[in-house]
Amino acid sequence: MYYYLKCIECGAEYSKDEVIYTCSKCDGLLDVIYDYSSIELDMEKLKTECPSVWKYAKLLPIEREPVTIREGGTPLYKCDRLAEKIGIKELYVKHEGMNPTGSFKDRGMTVGVTKALELGMKTVACASTGNTSAALAIYGAKAGIPVIVLLPAGKVALGKIAQALMHGAKVLSIRGNFDDALALVRTLCSQEKIYLLNSINPYRLEGQKTIGFEIADQLGFRVPDRIVLPVGNAGNITAIYKGFREFKILGITDSLPKMTGIQAEGSCPIVKAIKSGAPEITPEDNPETVATAIRIGNPVNAKKALSAIRESGGTAESVTDEEILEAQKDLARLEGIGVEPASAASVAGLRKLVEMGVIGRDETVVCITTGHLLKDPQTVIEVCEEPTVVDANIESIRKAIFGNNK
Ligand SMILES: *Cc1c(COP(=O)(O)O)cnc(C)c1O
Ligand SMILES: [Zn+2]
Numbered sequence: 001m002y003y004y005l006k007c008i009e010c011g012a013e014y015s016k017d018e019v020i021y022t023c024s025k026c027d028g029l030l031d032v033i034y035d036y037s038s039i040e041l042d043m044e045k046l047k048t049e050c051p052s053v054w055k056y057a058k059l060l061p062i063e064r065e066p067v068t069i070r071e072g073g074t075p076l077y078k079c080d081r082l083a084e085k086i087g088i089k090e091l092y093v094k095h096e097g098m099n100p101t102g103s104f105k106d107r108g109m110t111v112g113v114t115k116a117l118e119l120g121m122k123t124v125a126c127a128s129t130g131n132t133s134a135a136l137a138i139y140g141a142k143a144g145i146p147v148i149v150l151l152p153a154g155k156v157a158l159g160k161i162a163q164a165l166m167h168g169a170k171v172l173s174i175r176g177n178f179d180d181a182l183a184l185v186r187t188l189c190s191q192e193k194i195y196l197l198n199s200i201n202p203y204r205l206e207g208q209k210t211i212g213f214e215i216a217d218q219l220g221f222r223v224p225d226r227i228v229l230p231v232g233n234a235g236n237i238t239a240i241y242k243g244f245r246e247f248k249i250l251g252i253t254d255s256l257p258k259m260t261g262i263q264a265e266g267s268c269p270i271v272k273a274i275k276s277g278a279p280e281i282t283p284e285d286n287p288e289t290v291a292t293a294i295r296i297g298n299p300v301n302a303k304k305a306l307s308a309i310r311e312s313g314g315t316a317e318s319v320t321d322e323e324i325l326e327a328q329k330d331l332a333r334l335e336g337i338g339v340e341p342a343s344a345a346s347v348a349g350l351r352k353l354v355e356m357g358v359i360g361r362d363e364t365v366v367c368i369t370t371g372h373l374l375k376d377p378q379t380v381i382e383v384c385e386e387p388t389v390v391d392a393n394i395e396s397i398r399k400a401i402f403g404n405n406k
Contacts, residue, residue, distance in 0.1 A: 002038060003061050005030040005202060008304065016061065019119055021186075021200050029304055030202045032061050036249050046252070047221075051214040053107050053207060059246060061206055066114045067143045071106040072210055074098040076218040076366070081334040086351050090364040092224070093347075094215055095337055097372030101163055103293075104208060104236060104370050105135035111207030112197045113139035121195035123148065125188060127174075127181035128198075129232065129293050130160030131371055136197055137167035148194065150174050150181040155292055157340065157376035177287070179298045199235030200300045208236055212243020215366055216253050223247075223255045226314070226359065229368035230345040231261035231270055232294035234305035236370070241308035257366070259314035260359075261305065262349030264289030264321065270302060274309055274316040281306070290321040290379060293342035293371060315358060319348040325383050327351065331369065338373030346370075 005014040009028030014020050022029060039058055049055050053072035076094050083091035096104035113136070116124050124140055125148040126132050133149035133156075140147035147169040151161070155177070164171050174181045182198060189196040197204060216223055223244060231237055237259055247253045263271050267287030273280065284297035299305065309316055319327075321341075328344035331337040346367040353359040373380065390396040 001034075001061070001063060003032055003034045006033045017119070019121065019195065021196055029200070029301065031304075032202050032206055034059075034061075036246070039250065041250065041252075046217070051217050053110055053210045056210050056213050059213070060111055061203060062111060062114050062118065064114065064118050066110060067117065067139050068110050069100045069106070069138060069142060071099050071110045072214060074214070076215060077335065077337065079335045079337075082330060082347070085330065085334060086347075086354055088350075088354055088359070088361050088363060088365060091350075092219075092364075092366045093331070093335065093337055093369055094211065094366055095339075095369050096211065097339055097343065097369055097375075101131070101134045101138055102159070102372035102375055103131040103135065104211060104368070105131045106138075107210055108199065108204030108207040108235070108239075109135040109139045109197065112201060112204045113143050115203040116145070116195040116197070117143060119195065121193065122146075123192075123194045124197050125149065125185050125194045126197045127151075127178060127185040128156075129178050129295060130156040131293055131375065132198065133169060133171070134160050134163035134167075137164045137169040140169065141167045146170065148172070148185075148188075150185050152177045152181055155295065157292055158378050159375040178296055179283070182300070198300065199233050205235050205239040205242065205301075208239035209243035209246065211236070211368065212240040213247060216244065216247050221253055223253050224257050224366045225363040226258040226260055226365045227368065228260045228262060228346045228350045228365060230291065230294050230342045230370055231263050231305065231316070232296040232299065232342070234261070234270055234299040234301040236368070237261050238301050238304040238308050240368070241312060256312050259308045259312040260349070260353070261309060261314070261316040262345045263316065263318050264291050264294055264324065264345060265318045266321075267295050267297060268318040269297065270299060270305060270309075271316040271318045273302070273306060279306075289324075291324055291340075291342035291345055292376070293340065294345065315353070317349050317353055317358075319345055319352055323348040323352065332373070337369060339369040340371040340373060340375040341379055343369035343371050
């Protein structure tokens with residue numbers, strides 16, 4: 001398959017055999033460029049086979065057997081009760097918490113770790129707010145290569161650390177935030193023969209673009225009016241938009257969704273840039289939010305994400321931690337969808353934008369829930385009522401359920 005890497009800033013081109021993450025001339029972000037006219041898809045297979053990342057292998061930059069634990073193929077739920085509460089006609093939730101490690105990061109890592117092997121790299125590393133490290137740990141384990149992860153100390157949800165540890169990664173807790181950890185791991189990977197698998201690595205985004213393919217696929221090759229998702233490093237919003245663009249280029253679909261990114265109020269450089277019309281973001285030094293997966297002050301894919309949002313006619317909005325936690329409960333209690341706080345930002349943002357009149361009530365909307373509830377049990381314990389402790393007899397149980405008068 002023919003493809004190469006191209007700088008989005010200066011247009012410099014790099015061969016697929018190079019180990020490179022950003023442009024060596026201007027430090028710009030790189031994109032994977034294909035010759036779409038040479039890609040032949042089996043439309044019969046596309047219409048009948050179940051969705052999964054590797055169903056779309058002909059649109060992925062990989063030539064060897066993939067390192068896979070059956071990622072993708074996550075459910076797209078039609079959410080009528082939640083739609084009614086928010087006041088829109090047609091709402092779907094794409095629950096990425098149903099991936100092998102419980103977040104969409106698996107889609108990027110199945111491709112990224114396979115690419116590491118293809119390039120002959122024998123060790124992989126990342127900085128992470130948690131989910132990236134969990135995903136890298138399982139694909140490294142499956143591939144049989146060492147994994148190094150750098151995490152911001154004290155700011156990673158319990159379930160995510162548990163995964164990185166159990167799957168055998170070398171886990172370093174940095175006295176600093178995510179942005180510090182990323183700067184350090186980039187230095188490490190430039191000094192040693194270690195493959196960097198943060199979302200600055202363009203191959204990860206290639207795996208994640210399959211979310212866009214799957215949504216179109218699951219809607220019968222129809223494109224929703226809008227995609228709403230949480231934004232941290234802004235790789236996913238970029239990747240999903242690319243997926244929809246490619247299906248349109250290939251003539252499989254005929255429109256594009258409005259890409260709508262949601263950030264937490266305490267950590268929202270993309271929202272500020274969209275609202276002010278600035279060409280670039282201004283990094284935030286001390287990002288803070290209960291949604292630790294999007295607690296990022298200097299999103300590495302900001303440039304790509306700003307283009308995706310603007311080009312698609314989408315927007316960006318911020319929500320408070322309270323709004324995030326309320327949306328988390330709504331997803332759980334109206335739809336049976338258990339998500340970690342960052343994921344609920346999508347639904348909180350949708351509600352706010354509908355109330356503001358920015359999103360029309362007749363739009364077909366897909367919210368992406370990026371990670372599973374069990375990733376962050378500590379927050380649940382803090383925001384839910386505690387279990388009622390009762391004596392082991394039926395009177396106490398009846399009293400606890402019905403009160404004193406029954
Ligand atoms: C990584 C992550 C995000 C943010 O995705 P970006 O690509 O960094 O914007 C959101 N939610 C969860 C649960 C994540 O793990
Ligand atoms: Zn460049």
